[in-house]
Amino acid sequence: MAPNGDHQKSTKPPPSPSPLRNSKFFQSNMRILVTGGAGFIGSHLVDRLMENEKNEVIVADNYFTGSKDNLRKWIGHPRFELIRHDVTEPLLIEVDQIYHLACPASPIFYKYNPVKTIKTNVIGTLNMLGLAKRVGARILLTSTSEVYGDPLVHPQTEDYWGNVNPIGVRSCYDEGKRVAETLMFDYHRQHGIEIRIARIFNTYGPRMNIDDGRVVSNFIAQALRGEPLTVQAPGTQTRSFCYVSDMVDGLIRLMEGDDTGPINIGNPGEFTMMELAETVKELIDPKVELKIVENTPDDPRQRKPDITKAKGVLGWEPKITLRQGLPLMEEDFRLRLGVPKK
Numbered sequence: 001m002a003p004n005g006d007h008q009k010s011t012k013p014p015p016s017p018s019p020l021r022n023s024k025f026f027q028s029n030m031r032i033l034v035t036g037g038a039g040f041i042g043s044h045l046v047d048r049l050m051e052n053e054k055n056e057v058i059v060a061d062n063y064f065t066g067s068k069d070n071l072r073k074w075i076g077h078p079r080f081e082l083i084r085h086d087v088t089e090p091l092l093i094e095v096d097q098i099y100h101l102a103c104p105a106s107p108i109f110y111k112y113n114p115v116k117t118i119k120t121n122v123i124g125t126l127n128m129l130g131l132a133k134r135v136g137a138r139i140l141l142t143s144t145s146e147v148y149g150d151p152l153v154h155p156q157t158e159d160y161w162g163n164v165n166p167i168g169v170r171s172c173y174d175e176g177k178r179v180a181e182t183l184m185f186d187y188h189r190q191h192g193i194e195i196r197i198a199r200i201f202n203t204y205g206p207r208m209n210i211d212d213g214r215v216v217s218n219f220i221a222q223a224l225r226g227e228p229l230t231v232q233a234p235g236t237q238t239r240s241f242c243y244v245s246d247m248v249d250g251l252i253r254l255m256e257g258d259d260t261g262p263i264n265i266g267n268p269g270e271f272t273m274m275e276l277a278e279t280v281k282e283l284i285d286p287k288v289e290l291k292i293v294e295n296t297p298d299d300p301r302q303r304k305p306d307i308t309k310a311k312g313v314l315g316w317e318p319k320i321t322l323r324q325g326l327p328l329m330e331e332d333f334r335l336r337l338g339v340p341k342k
């Protein structure tokens with residue numbers, strides 16, 4: 001073998017660079033983890049994040065209440081990865097931002113296995129904070145208006161500490177989220193982690209599980225099936241409903257802004273459950289009946305966000321009213337239930 005390799009000279013042209021060199025994969029400059037990204041809000045958030053060609057998105061989800069179907073348009077995309085992962089176990093990856101959504105959100109699901117729900121909120125958030133600390137990522141927690149419990153202040157401002165039953169059937173969720181918020185601030189103060197906390201108020205829209213159990217999805221599915229709308233007693237309890245595209249916009253603004261929060265993100269339009277049922281009835285099927293059924297323990301009697309802080313700090317306010325949002329959700333439910341509009 002000649003050491004100078006002269007006789008090895010080839011007449012072949014040099015190989016062309018790997019096609020990956022020009023692929024979008026290598027241009028990405030923000031790697032974002034979305035835990036719970038196969039769920040309702042998470043999948044809409046992923047859609048929005050993927051619109052930006054500079055983002056690479058990784059979803060970690062255990063599919064308890066979410067589904068791969070919600071992400072089907074991204075599976076196989078070079079800037080997208082989907083991992084079956086339970087956040088109660090540590091996750092070792094390299095990311096720049098973490099949107100931490102993983103947690104069952106519908107009361108029927110979070111009460112199904114309350115010990116698992118509290119583990120998800122506490123150990124899951126601890127694991128994601130550990131990841132944020134190790135790689136220096138900014139982390140956003142989707143907390144909830146349930147941290148205000150059955151509120152004695154109305155509408156709720158962020159400085160209200162809440163009225164929460166620590167030993168009730170909802171505590172795995174509302175106390176779990178309160179501990180998650182505490183952990184976020186302790187990691188921020190002790191380790192300098194960049195944190196963001198959103199207190200989300202009832203959000204609705206396409207892709208909610210049809211049998212999710214939450215009130216808007218229940219009423220729409222019931223109206224389309226011609227079943228009575230189950231208004232839980234007394235029917236005078238209120239909620240304020242935010243359309244999912246407004247919610248995603250608020251979450252991204254919070255992540256990109258400078259304020260740690262907590263910040264209320266929700267639509268201040270407040271309705272009694274009876275008013276919601278009447279609106280769904282009017283829009284979908286005026287012949288459908290309303291049925292008063294028994295309520296569940298500790299159901300908050302009123303809930304409405306004060307969004308002064310979101311307006312001032314994030315320049316955010318919702319754009320879609322309930323009457324505009326319900327038909328968009330109806331359209332999606334009709335498609336999935338196979339009930340065409342007459």
Ligand SMILES: NC(=O)c1ccc[n+]([C@@H]2O[C@H](COP(=O)([O-])OP(=O)(O)OC[C@H]3O[C@@H](n4cnc5c(N)ncnc54)[C@H](O)[C@@H]3O)[C@@H](O)[C@H]2O)c1
Nearest residue numbers: 036039040041062063064065066086087103105200202203
């Ligand atoms: N939708 C709302 O009205 C609302 C209101 C307040 C707060 N939030 C919060 O927003 C987040 C998303 O809510 P959503 O309405 O999209 O609910 P969802 O149930 O549709 O989504 C939750 C997702 O988290 C996943 N998940 C649950 N436990 C997990 C675990 N241990 N490990 C990994 N993945 C897990 C589920 O499979 C699902 O994909 C939740 O944190 C919820 O508490 C939602």
Ligand SMILES: O=C(O)[C@H]1O[C@H](OP(=O)(O)OP(=O)(O)OC[C@H]2O[C@@H](n3ccc(=O)[nH]c3=O)[C@H](O)[C@@H]2O)[C@H](O)[C@@H](O)[C@@H]1O
Nearest residue numbers: 105106107144145146201202214215218230231232237273
């Ligand atoms: O926004 C929030 O912070 C929280 O709101 C909801 O919890 P909740 O408001 O109890 O949600 P629903 O189960 O949709 O109930 C809303 C109201 O509708 C009533 N309801 C529910 C279902 C039904 O069929 N009929 C009915 O009247 C309930 O009694 C309750 O008063 C979500 O499920 C939580 O994930 C979220 O964190």
